[in-house]
């Protein structure tokens with residue numbers, strides 16, 4: 001049986017959550033009906049829902065370093081992209097989009113929420129880096145044989161979750177390409193995924 005991983009469908013995608021719309025992901029709104037369909041119509045062993053969950057002054061916030069968002073800096077030999085303040089735990093931008101929230105609440109499938117990026121000095125794009133749960137064990141405990149990844153953003157947290165998930169579990173993994181959207185339209189996230197052995201699928205195929 002299969003699992004669905006829904007990545008970071010938080011209010012950060014709403015243009016009005018940022019005055020300049022800076023972490024608003026293009027086309028994020030289009031993904032919402034698709035993800036609702038996946039949640040409502042799929043027959044899942046388990047649905048894992050990740051949430052980006054940052055403390056104030058998080059290492060990934062440009063403000064923390066007095067820098068501009070969308071630059072990258074090097075910290076301890078590690079590249080850190082800098083973002084506008086987003087998904088601060090228990091702020092409005094941390095909440096799941098209401099349509100996704102409602103679909104999950106009504107789902108007959110088991111739903112497990114996992115939080116990531118909770119440590120002030122560590123970022124985490126992949127749901128497999130969640131601090132609250134071990135997603136690899138969740139999938140193993142549910143005897144999941146393959147899984148699908150949807151949500152935001154295609155070129156960051158969705159990509160990282162699919163790649164790490166495929167690597168650590170060895171299971172077939174597909175990103176649902178019409179149920180995700182990228183921060184950077186120019187990024188070749190599809191090619192990068194395929195190079196790592198991750199498949200691409202569309203919502204209608206997944207629900208066949």
Ligand code: VGL
Nearest residue numbers: 008052083152153156157
């Ligand atoms: C994400 C940038 C920073 C994501 C999270 O959910 O893809 N992107 N934090």
Ligand code: ZN
Nearest residue numbers: 052060087117
């Ligand atoms: Zn983040």
